[in-house]
Structures are given as C-alpha cells and as structure tokens.
Amino acid sequence: MEFLYKMLFYISGIIIVWAMIGYPISIKIIGKIFKNRILEKDYSHQPTVTVMVVAHNEEKVIVEKLKNITKLNYPKDKIEFLIASDNSTDNTNKYVREFITENHNIRMRLYEVKARKGKTNAQNEAHKTVTTDYLVMTDANSIMDKDSVKELMAAFTSDNIAYVSGRLSIVNQMSSDVSGAESSYWDSDLTIREIEGRIQTITAGNGAIYACRTKDYFDFDPILSHDSAMPTFFALQGRRAIANHDAIAYEKAGEVIEDEFGRKVRMNRIILKFILPDFRILNIFKYKWFSYFYIGHRTCRYLLWISHLTVFITNALLISESSIYFIAFIGQIIFYLLAMLRAFSKLDNKYITMIYYYCVTILAQWIGVYRIISGRAKPTWEKAESTR
Structure with missing residues (x-):
C-alpha cells in the first residue's frame, strides 16, 4: 500500500504543479521558439455580420449595450443586430423594442425565447434566424471596443480558421481584492491563449466576444458553454480556433467572493465531461500541439479538485515515512490555514488573497462535480449583480 500511496501522491502533485506552474512556463518557452509565427490579419475582409446578444433579465444594462453595439466601427450595410432574450421577465424586452422603434434606421431585431433553457439554447434558437455570413457573440454586460468586429473579421484569413476569440478586459481590477485576483489570473491565461492560437489553436474562448x-x-447541448465547447469542436475537425486580442470587450469581474464563486461553480457544471471530452485528443500524431495544449491547459486544471484531495490524504498517510512528507504536509496545512484566515478576516495581503482565491476556485470545482453527480447541474444561472 505504501507504494500505491507514493504513486498517487507524486502523480497528483505533478498534475497540480504542471497545471499551475509547469505548463504556463512551457508555453512561454514554446512561444519564444515559434516567435516568427504571428497572427495574420486582412482588414479588407468585411463580410456580412450579425452581432448576437443573449440576455436574461438584463434591464439594468441592456440599453447601454444596445447603444454600444450600434456604434461599432463596421460598414452599416454589412452589420445587423440580434437580441436573443432568454425568456426575460423584467423590462428587457420592453427596452429593446423601444430602442428598435427609436432607431428604425438600424437593422436590429428581438428574438424572444419562450422557455428559459440557458444561454446556449438561446443561441441555438436565434442562430436559425441568421442570414449573414458571420456571427459575433457578446454578453449583455460586456462593452465592445468600437473596432472589435473589424478585428474579429480581419483574423478570418483562411477557411481553416473557424473561430476567433477576442480579449476580455476586466475594468474593475482595483475595486476589490476579489476582482483584482480574477484580473491577475485572467491576464496570465490570456498570455497562454495568445501563444496557443499563434502556434495552432486555443483550447477555450470567452463568452464576452467571439465569432x-x-x-x-x-x-450544442444547452448544458454546454461555447467558451469551452466551440474551440474543441473545431480543433477535432482539424480546424483552428484562434485569439485576436486586438478585438476587445470590457467587463466587470465579481467584486464580492459570493459572485465570483457562483460564476466559477457555473463554469464547472461540465467539468467531468471536459477533463477529456474526446479520446481523439490523445492522438498527438494527428492533433499535434492541440493535444499538448489541451492536456496541459485543460485536463490538468480540471483535475485540480481531486488532485488536491489525493495529495492531502496520501501525504497524511506517508507523514511518518520521512521528513520530506512531514514538511510537505505542514506546508499544505499552512496553505489552507492562510486561505481560511483570509476567509474569516479582512486581511489585506496580495499573496494571501491569491491563495484564498485559488482555494475558492478548487472548492467551486468540487461543487460543480457534486452538482453533476447529483443531477443538479443545469444550463441556467442567476447573474452576478456586482458584474453589472
């Protein structure tokens, strides 16, 4: 049994270290090796585009969003707007209709989803009414840069490029330690995605801006999210999903831990499926860099919940074996105590806050797994008010 404990301890430890340290370092090294691979753009590529906004009870932000998208720097005869209202019960639909009436020269329409089944279902339904060449998706609480659509379209330089993700820029990173921690994590992840996209394909996008x-x-199944499902779907077809970070959308991160925790729980509603969504990913000879990217960037991260538990339990069972295991166990105890200290106090320390934020992320994975196993995972969710 001792050999089994050691094997589980080291395998789980390697997964944790690789996910959080090893892979980010390796991808930066790979990026320098392939520094000559750059994102190509063709600004003459200006096809017809539909900008789709999915909204559920977004009366607080929907008018500002409509004003934002109608000021996009793109040929007016080649762009139209589609608001997919996911069974909104507040004034969202009313405000959209009023805006359409007041701006009759703008090609905008409202699609009302009759039964609330979540964002992906609303996109599935509304998509069937689209006649333009391209679709740009954006969230109701995201403000798009005026050149964002032009940038997205410029990145479609070949038929092999099937998906382009823009860059989500968090605007309230200084508002609280929670939004600051999310901003730090997100900035690091964006660097990784940029390199993945240049070399071959990204492993995930973001819901704020993509095309x-x-x-x-x-x-897609309504339980799925385009953020994670679309890039993988296209990559397995041998096509590319890339990132053009000059296409920007601005958004607020959750300013209180409850909002950010809820968002992470929602993101993990499909965590078990996406540890390895398709065994073909393991075929590195066919999928090349995508196999390496997905296993390092996604699979290892989606295994953090079980890896941390396994490391803790096996470390406790091995603690008497040597001073190495004793020190490792004490280190884990201190790590989790620091997170608890931050949870129950207003301690203002950047590094302790990052530890706390990381532990909250792991807990959110556990809640996601529990909801999947218990059959409570669902495609709908309540918005985080501090992001509006």
Whole structure:
C-alpha cells in the first residue's frame, strides 16, 4: 500500500504543479521558439455580420449595450443586430423594442425565447434566424471596443480558421481584492491563449466576444458553454480556433467572493465531461500541439479538485515515512490555514488573497462535480449583480 500511496501522491502533485506552474512556463518557452509565427490579419475582409446578444433579465444594462453595439466601427450595410432574450421577465424586452422603434434606421431585431433553457439554447434558437455570413457573440454586460468586429473579421484569413476569440478586459481590477485576483489570473491565461492560437489553436474562448461563420455553427447541448465547447469542436475537425486580442470587450469581474464563486461553480457544471471530452485528443500524431495544449491547459486544471484531495490524504498517510512528507504536509496545512484566515478576516495581503482565491476556485470545482453527480447541474444561472 505504501507504494500505491507514493504513486498517487507524486502523480497528483505533478498534475497540480504542471497545471499551475509547469505548463504556463512551457508555453512561454514554446512561444519564444515559434516567435516568427504571428497572427495574420486582412482588414479588407468585411463580410456580412450579425452581432448576437443573449440576455436574461438584463434591464439594468441592456440599453447601454444596445447603444454600444450600434456604434461599432463596421460598414452599416454589412452589420445587423440580434437580441436573443432568454425568456426575460423584467423590462428587457420592453427596452429593446423601444430602442428598435427609436432607431428604425438600424437593422436590429428581438428574438424572444419562450422557455428559459440557458444561454446556449438561446443561441441555438436565434442562430436559425441568421442570414449573414458571420456571427459575433457578446454578453449583455460586456462593452465592445468600437473596432472589435473589424478585428474579429480581419483574423478570418483562411477557411481553416473557424473561430476567433477576442480579449476580455476586466475594468474593475482595483475595486476589490476579489476582482483584482480574477484580473491577475485572467491576464496570465490570456498570455497562454495568445501563444496557443499563434502556434495552432486555443483550447477555450470567452463568452464576452467571439465569432464564427454562420454555416459552421453547431447546435450544442444547452448544458454546454461555447467558451469551452466551440474551440474543441473545431480543433477535432482539424480546424483552428484562434485569439485576436486586438478585438476587445470590457467587463466587470465579481467584486464580492459570493459572485465570483457562483460564476466559477457555473463554469464547472461540465467539468467531468471536459477533463477529456474526446479520446481523439490523445492522438498527438494527428492533433499535434492541440493535444499538448489541451492536456496541459485543460485536463490538468480540471483535475485540480481531486488532485488536491489525493495529495492531502496520501501525504497524511506517508507523514511518518520521512521528513520530506512531514514538511510537505505542514506546508499544505499552512496553505489552507492562510486561505481560511483570509476567509474569516479582512486581511489585506496580495499573496494571501491569491491563495484564498485559488482555494475558492478548487472548492467551486468540487461543487460543480457534486452538482453533476447529483443531477443538479443545469444550463441556467442567476447573474452576478456586482458584474453589472
């Protein structure tokens, strides 16, 4: 049994270290090796585009969003706007109709989803009404840079590029330690995605701003999120999902831990499926860098919840074996105590806050797993008020 404990301890430890330290370092080294691979753009590529906004009870932000998208720097005869209201019960639909009436010269329409089944279902339904060449997706609480659509379209330089993700820029990183921690994590992840996209394909996008050809759109299961499902879907077809970080959307991160925790729990509603969504990913000879990217960037991160538990338990069982295991166990205890200290106090320390934020992320994975196993995972969620 001792050999089994050691094996589980080291395998789980390697997964944790690789996910959080090893892979980010390796991808930066790979990026320098392939520094000559750059993102190509063609600004003459200006096809017809539909900007789709999915909204559920977004009366607080929907008018500002409508004003924002109608000021995008893109040929007016080639752009239209589609608001997919996911069974909104507040004034969202009313405000959209009023805006359309007051701005009759703008090609905008409202699609009302009759039964609330979540964002992906609303996109699936509304997509069937789209006649333009391309779809740009954006969230109701995201403010798009005026050149964002032009930038997204410029990145579709070949038929092999099926998906382009923009950059989500967090605007309230200084508002609280929670939003600051999320901003730090997100900035690090964006660096990784930029390199992945340049070399071959990204492993995930973001819901605030992304685009695909209308003909390439696939009706995903409503429980899934385009953020994680679309890039993998296209990569397994041998096509590319890339990032153009000059296409920018601005958004607020959760300013209180309850909002950010809820968002992370929602993100993990499909965590078990996406540890390895398709065994073909393991075929490194066919999928090349994507296999390496996915296993390092996604699989290892999606295994953090079980890896931390396994490391803790096996370390406790091995503590008498040597001073190495004793020190490792004490280190873990201190790590979790620091997170608890931050949770129950207003201690203002950047590093302790990062530890706390990381532990909250792991706990959110556990809650996601529990909801999946208990059948409570669902495609709908309540918005985080501090992000509005």
